[in-house]
Amino acid sequence: MKQTIKKHVSLTGRDFLTLLDYAPKEVKELLRVAAEIKQKAKDHDHEPILKGKSLGMIFENASTRTRVSFEVGMTQLGGHALFLSPRDLQIGRGEPIKDTAKVLSRYVDAIMIRTNSHDMVEELAANADVPVINALTDAYHPCQALADLLTIKEYKPTQEKLKLAYVGDGNNVAHSLLIAGAKTGMDVVVATPKGYEVDAGIFAAAKNAAEETGALLTETNDPVHACEQADVIYTDVWASMGYEGEQSEREKAFAPFQVNENLTSHAKDDYLFLHCLPAHRGEEVTVDVIDGGHSAIYDQAENRLHVQKAILTSLLT
Numbered sequence: 533m534k535q536t537i538k539k540h541v542s543l544t545g546r547d548f549l550t551l552l553d554y555a556p557k558e559v560k561e562l563l564r565v566a567a568e569i570k571q572k573a574k575d576h577d578h579e580p581i582l583k584g585k586s587l588g589m590i591f592e593n594a595s596t597r598t599r600v601s602f603e604v605g606m607t608q609l610g611g612h613a614l615f616l617s618p619r620d621l622q623i624g625r626g627e628p629i630k631d632t633a634k635v636l637s638r639y640v641d642a643i644m645i646r647t648n649s650h651d652m653v654e655e656l657a658a659n660a661d662v663p664v665i666n667a668l669t670d671a672y673h674p675c676q677a678l679a680d681l682l683t684i685k686e687y688k689p690t691q692e693k694l695k696l697a698y699v700g701d702g703n704n705v706a707h708s709l710l711i712a713g714a715k716t717g718m719d720v721v722v723a724t725p726k727g728y729e730v731d732a733g734i735f736a737a738a739k740n741a742a743e744e745t746g747a748l749l750t751e752t753n754d755p756v757h758a759c760e761q762a763d764v765i766y767t768d769v770w771a772s773m774g775y776e777g778e779q780s781e782r783e784k785a786f787a788p789f790q791v792n793e794n795l796t797s798h799a800k801d802d803y804l805f806l807h808c809l810p811a812h813r814g815e816e817v818t819v820d821v822i823d824g825g826h827s828a829i830y831d832q833a834e835n836r837l838h839v840q841k842a843i844l845t846s847l848l849t
Contacts, residue, residue: 543846566842580610588640592647633659677708679835697762702730714742723758
């Protein structure tokens with residue numbers, strides 16, 4: 533079948549490790565392709581443009597949305613996805629990352645990895661001969677951020693300048709939202725408790741990238757200040773993977789940062805609520821907010837499928 537998704541910007545062969553590596557026009561291109569792919573899916577038009585291609589999916593951590601969306605995405609594009617847990621790879625028994633990268637490159641057309649260490653992903657990408665896609669590390673979550681951007685664009689299509697308030701832990705999601713704002717011109721305010729701020733180096737890199745688009749990126753320890761006149765309010769779990777042992781300590785520190793009706797009353801009347809899921813209702817967000825009329829969490833989750841298909845399409849064709 534002839535490919536009908538036209539490329540305006542070529543991204544063939546690129547890695548997708550963080551949006552810092554992509555120019556604003558390239559991020560815009562990924563969103564354009566994602567929107568086109570989503571519309572085709574609604575019309576039940578699944579173009580098999582990746583027929584004969586395979587994606588190796590390395591999972592160090594369990595996931596609902598990441599595994600299902602990438603696996604279904606490859607199937608809908610005509611390709612094949614292989615789930616690889618640490619038990620399935622010699623990497624779990626001490627094989628060097630370099631050897632894993634070189635060997636997998638002889639078998640598959642791209643490698644997707646969800647792991648704890650971003651350094652490991654960079655080493656994998658440096659040694660692989662095929663595109664490597666970061667599906668989550670301790671530092672970045674770029675696929676999620678791209679899905680967030682698509683969701684915001686769908687709900688706020690006519691607004692030129694937007695303000696997103698992220699309230700919670702200064703984690704990988706916060707990092708990628710700052711970068712997403714920097715690349716698209718969206719103002720982002722991150723509100724965290726003292727001691728839980730975003731990584732200073734990543735914040736500096738995002739601020740530097742924001743100079744091109746005019747996005748205003750700020751940090752605060754005041755959630756009310758962050759949410760004032762916000763177009764979007766975003767939160768995540770208080771204890772990300774690897775920090776479960778700090779749950780009780782974090783519950784005390786983050787209690788004033790719960791997204792509830794009192795906090796959202798400071799946002800614009802038509803604010804949009806986002807959460808990357810899984811969510812702990814009654815902790816970082818109340819039931820009335822996450823299940824209320826401002827919430828778009830399920831559209832946001834669905835958009836992981838469409839943006840990841842856009843990434844795969846763009847890197848592999």
